Amino acid sequence: MSPRAGLDRRTLVIAAAEIADHEGIEAVTLAALANKLGVRSPSLYNHINGLQELRTQLAIYGLGELSNAMNNAAKDFSGDDAVQAMGRAYVDFARSRPGLYETTLRAPEQANTELETASDHILKLIIHVMKDYQLGDEGEIHAVRGLRSILHGFASLEQKGGFGLALDTNVSLSRLISTYIAGIGNMKSK
Template sequence: MSPRAGLDRHTLVIRAAEIADAEGIEAVTLAALAAKLGVRSPSLYNHINGLQDLRTGLAIYGLELLFTCMSNAAEGLNGDAAVHAMGRAYVDFARSRPGLYETTLRAPEQENTELEAAGEHILQFIIQVMKSYQLGEEGELHAVRGLRSILHGFASLDQKGGFGMALDTNESLTRLISTFITGIGNMKSD
């Protein structure tokens, strides 16, 4: 049986991402994807090796898009301005692509070099931005973890409606990132 014209792995991932963003990652099933594409579920196996393979493809796609958003936002900037731009881009990505964002959160599978590379690409980019703070290698990693924790926590609360007060969430994010930057010196390696 030959693959259906116009269908390929990339198309499947893009359509699955649309389902994830509209309905949540748990709504991404082979049956739902097949229905969206107007094909039978077995046809998907011409392009993917099951649901786990599709979700891994989603994670890679999500990490690549997140990297693009963050690096475009910080292009030409350094130091505090770059951290603020990256932070806003991260939260904006989570807001605009909630299902796809969720796929980016898991730790890369050790045996999946493409997924590892996509995660490593983001890590190295953020480390490069953190170099201007002269934190040392270990300090940079602590700073990356701290920034990721802050941004993920903020994005998650924002997504779930956790900020119910009539107060500008973007201003809160700006102040939070500024507070992180003020305290970043505490992450220096000894």
């Protein structure tokens, strides 16, 4: 049996991302994907080796999309403005692609170089922006962890309806990032 014309791994991943964004990551099953694509589930095995590989490919795709969004937002800026732009892009990505965003949160599987590379792109992007703060190698890693924690926490709380007061969450995000930037000096290697 030959693979259906026009059906390839990328098509599967994009369709799975749409399911994840609209119904949640747990709704991404091989049966749901096959149904969305109008094929039988066994046909998917011509392109992937099962649900675990599909979810890994989703994570790689999601990390690439997040990296592109952050890079495009920050590319014309440096220092504080770059951190603000990256932070807004991160949260906007989580808002617009909630299921795909969820796939980006898992730690890279050891020995999966494709997933490690995708994760490293984001790490290197943030470290590049952090160079302006002269934190040193160790301080940059701490800064990346701190920024990621702040942005993920904000995005997660917002997704779960945790900000019920009638205040603009974008203003809150900007102020939070500004507070983080003000504290970056404390991260310098001693």
